[in-house]
Amino acid sequence: MTAAVQGALDVDVPWALHPQVALRPESFGALLYHFGTRKLSFLKNRTIVAIIESLPDHPDMRTAIAAAGITESGSAPYVKALATLADSKMIAPR
Template identity: 45%
Template structure:
């Protein structure tokens, strides 16, 4: 996943909260929690960076912490909050 391009799903909106953010998927009507502001920062940076590793670096996440963030991103991917995109695409087109 570190060498792949990902982005926030076009059907998902983030609402900032003191603990991090709520992610609401308008297609599935599912609500997910991003439990830290740092994770929210990473998710927001995904679409502007070539890879997950680049997004983590730009968000200031230290290399020893990358596995925890990758695990969180995999969970978000499993629920459709983040989606894989081709490496050459800057971001998926919103569909809302």
Template identity: 40%
Template sequence: MSTDPAAPFDPALPYTLAGSVSLRPEPFGALVYDYATRRLSFLKTPLLVNVVRELENHPDAASTLVAVDVPAADHDRYLHALAGLCESGTIALRTAS
């Protein structure tokens, strides 16, 4: 498995919240703060927050969407959001421990 941080998002791979990132729940979703970059961003829905939190508990990103009951019609939209979160460093490939 590639651990290259510049590798493109692949929904068949395991991901987790990046170690430098903290989520603060809010009614709209969550505030995302990256302590390494000092960047503040937002997750705009509670369901997306749940997906991001649950990534570490499932074998890959695609199965996480099923496990947290993301409607099948919305999978492409959520995978696109996860790709953006991967590109920004909010989520990262999970490595074997």
């Protein structure tokens, strides 16, 4: 994982869906809807969906990513996607 990607999101703290966000599984992945901002996000990557769903089961995001079978060297695209979700308030630190 590059320093720039890692610096964009603290993967060493616990994360979860924002309390105002609902996740609805779909055949293509999932929909995320934020009731506060009324933003809708389409997740077309099932691995990202699995990571988000497993966040409450892990002490930090790094562990959740690893539990999804993503190696440290392959984690940058996932961290980038999760950083985008954090920026849009779909996920938040616990």
